Amino acid sequence: MVKITAAVAVKPKAPLEFRDLELADPEGNEILVRTVATGICHTDLLLRDGIFGPPAPVIPGHEGVGIVEAVGPDVQGLKIGDAVALSQSSCGFCADCRRSHPMNCQNYTQYNLTGLRPNGKKAIVCDDVGSNFVGQSSFATHILATENNAALLPSEGFDLTDAAPLGCGMATGAGTVINAMKPEIGSTIVIFGAGAVGIAAIMAAKVRRCSKIIIVDLNLQRLEMAKELGATHAINGKEADIVEQIHALTGGGADFAVEAVGIIPVILNSIKCTRPGGHVVLLGLDALGKDIPIPLDLMVFNRKIQGAILGDQIPQLFIPQMVQLNQAGLFPFQKLITKYPFEKINEAIADAEAGSVIKPVIVFN
Ligand SMILES: [Zn+2]
Ligand SMILES: [Zn+2]
Known part of the structure; x- marks a missing residue:
C-alpha cells in the first residue's frame, strides 16, 4: 500500500478536492506508477460533471505519464524504473483485442469505467473513492494501471512532462x-x-x-x-x-x-x-x-x-511512433501545452474551460 495525494471530483462543476489516500499494491498484471505528469482532457470534466464514467467521489485523469515503481507478478514487458505513458485500457483477449483494435475492447467498461480495478477490487483502500478512470485515474501522485494500457517511453533525451497528451488527445x-x-x-x-x-x-x-x-x-x-x-x-x-x-x-x-x-x-x-x-x-x-x-x-x-x-490505436505501437515523429521534428505537439504544478490543478481546469489554454499539463514534483 502506498500513500498518495489525489485531486478528487466530488460534485458537478465544483473544484476538485485534494485528499490524502491509500492506494493498493499491484497484483496480476498491474503496475504502480509514480506520476510525473498528466494532461487534462475534456472527458475528465464530463466525469466531474456526472455525464460520463463512475459516480463521484472519483479520481479523474487519463493522460498519465510516470515511472514504474512496482509490478504485479504477471507483468512481463515492463520493469521497475521504466518510463511509461498511459492510455485507455483493454483486456488483451477478447475478439476485438485479437483483431488488433484494443480501443474497441469488448471488456471496455470493466477496464475503464467501473471505478474499480479490472479484478473488481478497490484501488483506494482507505476510503470510498472511485479510481481506474480510463484504466488509470492520473490526477494523483501514484497510479495503479496495468501493463495493457502502458506504453514505454524513451528513458533519456525526452522530457517526460511533455509526453502527457500522447495517451489521449494526441492519439485521438x-x-x-x-x-x-x-x-x-x-x-x-x-x-x-x-x-x-x-x-x-x-x-x-x-x-x-x-x-x-x-x-x-x-x-x-x-x-x-x-x-x-x-x-x-x-x-x-x-x-x-x-x-x-x-x-x-x-x-x-x-x-x-x-x-x-x-x-x-x-x-x-x-x-x-x-x-x-x-x-x-x-x-x-x-x-x-x-x-x-x-x-x-x-x-x-x-x-x-x-x-x-482514441485514434483506433494500439498504444504500445502508436505512442512510440508519435514520439519518433516528434523527435524528427514532424509532430511538434509541445506547442499546444501549458504546464501547471499539481497544486494549481483547479486553475488549469478553469483556464481550459475558458479556452485560454489548449492542452493543460499538470506536473508533479
Ligand atoms: Zn481524453
Ligand atoms: Zn479486449
Whole structure:
C-alpha cells in the first residue's frame, strides 16, 4: 500500500478536492506508477460533471505519464524504473483485442469505467473513492494501471512532462488520420475544431502529405496556431458559407473531414463539405445520446461516416511512433501545452474551460 495525494471530483462543476489516500499494491498484471505528469482532457470534466464514467467521489485523469515503481507478478514487458505513458485500457483477449483494435475492447467498461480495478477490487483502500478512470485515474501522485494500457517511453533525451497528451488527445487526433483515414499523398482534408485533438489531426495530415489542410474554428488565435502547425487554409466558423468555401478550395469537396467539435450543425457541415466518396470521422462527443439528421441524398454517393475512439490505436505501437515523429521534428505537439504544478490543478481546469489554454499539463514534483 502506498500513500498518495489525489485531486478528487466530488460534485458537478465544483473544484476538485485534494485528499490524502491509500492506494493498493499491484497484483496480476498491474503496475504502480509514480506520476510525473498528466494532461487534462475534456472527458475528465464530463466525469466531474456526472455525464460520463463512475459516480463521484472519483479520481479523474487519463493522460498519465510516470515511472514504474512496482509490478504485479504477471507483468512481463515492463520493469521497475521504466518510463511509461498511459492510455485507455483493454483486456488483451477478447475478439476485438485479437483483431488488433484494443480501443474497441469488448471488456471496455470493466477496464475503464467501473471505478474499480479490472479484478473488481478497490484501488483506494482507505476510503470510498472511485479510481481506474480510463484504466488509470492520473490526477494523483501514484497510479495503479496495468501493463495493457502502458506504453514505454524513451528513458533519456525526452522530457517526460511533455509526453502527457500522447495517451489521449494526441492519439485521438493523429490516430484518426494515420490509423483510421490513411489519406493518400496529395489528399485534401478539413478539420473542424482547433483544440488539441483537431491540431493533432492537422499535424498528422501534414505528416501524411495532404495537399490542402483546411481548419475551421471560431477562435482567431487558434486559427493562427493551426496555420503555424500545418493548416494551409483557415476559415472562421462564424462565416455563413463554410461549405461553399471548402467546395471552392478543394474543387468539389474535400476527400476527408475530421469533426472535433461535437455539435450537430458542425457535424452536418463536416459531411456536406466532402466530395462524393468522401470520408468523415466524427470525434466530438457533446451530442452523445442525440440523433443526427443526416440527409440520405449525401449518403447515396458513397460517402463514408465513421467513429474513431482514441485514434483506433494500439498504444504500445502508436505512442512510440508519435514520439519518433516528434523527435524528427514532424509532430511538434509541445506547442499546444501549458504546464501547471499539481497544486494549481483547479486553475488549469478553469483556464481550459475558458479556452485560454489548449492542452493543460499538470506536473508533479
Ligand atoms: Zn481524453
Ligand atoms: Zn479486449
